[in-house]
Amino acid sequence: MVAIQPPKIYTVSDLTTEIRATLEDSFAGIWVEGELSNFHQHSSGHMYFSLKDEASQIRAVMFRTANRQLKFQPKDGLALLVYGELSVYERRGEYQIVAEYMEPKGLGALQLAFEQLKEKLQAEGLFDDARKQPIPLLPRRIGVITSPTGAAVRDILHVLRRRFAGVDVLIYPVAVQGDQAAPEIVEALGELNRRGGLDVVIVARGGGSIEDLQAFNEEMVARAIAASRIPVISAIGHEVDYTIADFVADLRAPTPSAAAELVIAKQDELMQRLDDLGLRMAGVIRSRLHSLRIRMSGLDRHLRLLNPIERIRMQRRCLSERWKDLTALANRRLTALHSGLQTTAGKLDALSPLAILHRGYSICLRLPGHEIMKDSSAVRAGDLVEVRLHRGRLRCNVREVQVGEG
Numbered sequence: 001m002v003a004i005q006p007p008k009i010y011t012v013s014d015l016t017t018e019i020r021a022t023l024e025d026s027f028a029g030i031w032v033e034g035e036l037s038n039f040h041q042h043s044s045g046h047m048y049f050s051l052k053d054e055a056s057q058i059r060a061v062m063f064r065t066a067n068r069q070l071k072f073q074p075k076d077g078l079a080l081l082v083y084g085e086l087s088v089y090e091r092r093g094e095y096q097i098v099a100e101y102m103e104p105k106g107l108g109a110l111q112l113a114f115e116q117l118k119e120k121l122q123a124e125g126l127f128d129d130a131r132k133q134p135i136p137l138l139p140r141r142i143g144v145i146t147s148p149t150g151a152a153v154r155d156i157l158h159v160l161r162r163r164f165a166g167v168d169v170l171i172y173p174v175a176v177q178g179d180q181a182a183p184e185i186v187e188a189l190g191e192l193n194r195r196g197g198l199d200v201v202i203v204a205r206g207g208g209s210i211e212d213l214q215a216f217n218e219e220m221v222a223r224a225i226a227a228s229r230i231p232v233i234s235a236i237g238h239e240v241d242y243t244i245a246d247f248v249a250d251l252r253a254p255t256p257s258a259a260a261e262l263v264i265a266k267q268d269e270l271m272q273r274l275d276d277l278g279l280r281m282a283g284v285i286r287s288r289l290h291s292l293r294i295r296m297s298g299l300d301r302h303l304r305l306l307n308p309i310e311r312i313r314m315q316r317r318c319l320s321e322r323w324k325d326l327t328a329l330a331n332r333r334l335t336a337l338h339s340g341l342q343t344t345a346g347k348l349d350a351l352s353p354l355a356i357l358h359r360g361y362s363i364c365l366r367l368p369g370h371e372i373m374k375d376s377s378a379v380r381a382g383d384l385v386e387v388r389l390h391r392g393r394l395r396c397n398v399r400e401v402q403v404g405e406g
């Protein structure tokens with residue numbers, strides 16, 4: 001005969017504790033793939049969310065101590081790979097994943113963080129050209145924030161000495177890789193801005209992977225560059241490498257050497273440019289002086305016209321010329337009148353009785369009335385007449401009168 005054992009009856013707590021022990025022993029250190037949903041970050045810093053697929057979902061938590069190392073910002077809809085362990089929250093009898101690490105599926109965490117930060121800062125206007133400062137044409141003092149032992153600083157100094165030896169360079173040594181790189185770069189930018197006296201700052205580093213360049217993709221570095229009162233040139237990595245610092249900087253150089261070439265013009269090119277500007281300036285000055293002389297000449301004439309004394313002189317000259325013209329006109333007129341008068345006088349002289357007398361004719365006047373005698377029958381013998389000759393007169397007695405022709 002077999003004794004029948006009574007069934008084991010668990011309390012809720014006992015059952016939950018046993019399930020918790022079984023689950024946590026069986027699912028420690030697991031990877032779970034799923035879509036992130038219901039994401040919420042508590043004010044304490046802990047992250048709460050769910051992972052789901054087409055058929056199921058599971059709750060998850062990532063405590064503050066773990067999520068501090070995240071390089072991207074989780075948000076609903078992201079496909080994630082989560083590493084952690086299964087745990088049971090006994091008070092509600094719920095199981096969940098306690099995540100220790102997670103990364104985007106298909107896209108690296110750093111790349112996702114890059115895209116997210118780029119989108120965020122662009123929306124804030126930190127990439128806008130309008131807020132960027134111009135790079136001075138010929139800076140006198142240049143700051144360089146970079147590793148003192150890297151190739152970048154050697155390339156920059158070599159180019160600066162070759163292109164313009166007279167410029168002052170202040171090198172601020174920082175780590176350009178690792179956890180301390182970003183804070184040191186931020187501190188360097190702040191210190192150089194506080195110190196002042198620099199015309200431009202180059203933030204430089206040689207090439208590397210996205211992990212190597214991560215310091216220049218940090219938000220704190222981007223905001224420090226944007227806040228700099230000194231124009232900043234980014235010279236990070238190779239030509240194909242773009243970092244967040246490149247988008248925020250006032251000027252992006254593809255390499256450290258290119259940054260040195262961009263920051264300062266070549267000395268002989270500057271001299272040639274100065275010569276060209278000098279020639280252009282001289283031409284402009286000559287043209288301007290010529291225009292001013294013409295204007296001054298016009299103003300001088302205008303002033304002279306307004307001067308009462310000069311106006312009197314001009315009127316006097318004008319009056320003199322008019323007088324000369326009038327005199328000449330009067331002379332010509334008098335000459336013409338005199339000529340006409342002479343002609344008329346000649347004609348009158350030809351018709352004058354005196355002229356007839358001059359030619360030998362005489363005029364006989366009957367006395368005493370001095371009537372001109374035209375007919376011999378007007379007198380009789382014994383009458384007294386006067387004969388007027390060309391020169392002198394004759395008083396004659398008529399001795400005989402002959403009447404008739406001739």
